[in-house]
Amino acid sequence: MTRSRGTPVEAGPSWWQAAAGLGQTTGLARPAGRGRRRGELREPSVQADKRIIELLNKVLTFELTAVNQYFLNGRMCGNWGYERLAERHRAISLEEMRDVEELIDRILFLEGLPNLQRLDHVAVGETPVEQMRLALELERAAVRNLHDGIALCLEVGDQGTREFLAGMLPEEEQHCDYWETQLSAVDAVGEANYLAQQLHA
Ligand SMILES: [Fe+2]
Ligand SMILES: [Fe+2]
Numbered sequence: 665m666t667r668s669r670g671t672p673v674e675a676g677p678s679w680w681q682a683a684a685g686l687g688q689t690t691g692l693a694r695p696a697g698r699g700r701r702r703g704e705l706r707e708p709s710v711q712a713d714k715r716i717i718e719l720l721n722k723v724l725t726f727e728l729t730a731v732n733q734y735f736l737n738g739r740m741c742g743n744w745g746y747e748r749l750a751e752r753h754r755a756i757s758l759e760e761m762r763d764v765e766e767l768i769d770r771i772l773f774l775e776g777l778p779n780l781q782r783l784d785h786v787a788v789g790e791t792p793v794e795q796m797r798l799a800l801e802l803e804r805a806a807v808r809n810l811h812d813g814i815a816l817c818l819e820v821g822d823q824g825t826r827e828f829l830a831g832m833l834p835e836e837e838q839h840c841d842y843w844e845t846q847l848s849a850v851d852a853v854g855e856a857n858y859l860a861q862q863l864h865a
Pocket of ligand 2 (some may be wrong): 836
């Protein structure tokens with residue numbers, strides 16, 4: 665598909681566009697070796713199999729949903745007074761936003777049109793611990809989706825996109841591990857004790 669000059673890319677919600685400029689980092693180390701390069705757009709464009717564009721847009725929808733879910737979690741935790749947990753959700757939200765940015769770049773590089781109109785169901789937890797359980801489910805789904813996407817890339821023979829998706833895996837696995845560890849801590853010390861440690865960032 666060739667996009668005509670001036671075809672608008674739909675704008676996303678204003679809050680994450682604004683947040684994207686903050687350049688804040690999370691305390692979690694960003695895994696090395698992500699298979700994406702910032703300079704991709706300057707290289708000659710290549711056209712991808714239609715299924716690959718659909719796949720990348722599906723992952724984009726997933727990541728946009730994750731951005732929203734974490735951002736909402738962060739605001740809710742802040743409202744409850746759990747500043748430390750609020751900061752963690754917000755930091756991960758920004759990491760997911762960088763995934764969104766890189767997916768958009770990859771789709772444009774492949775001469776596709778990024779779809780920012782769609783959003784999956786945002787799972788809203790009514791307590792901090794429920795939010796963590798839902799975040800773990802979200803991250804496990806992210807890992808599954810990437811594995812499925814990598815399998816499709818192998819089937820289609822798109823090694824570049826396979827490498828790109830494989831580069832996303834370590835961070836999503838790290839997010840899974842983070843929430844598994846937090847939920848284990850809740851089990852070990854009890855919910856009240858755990859939450860008492862979340863009052864201050
Ligand atoms: Fe992500
Ligand atoms: Fe994630």
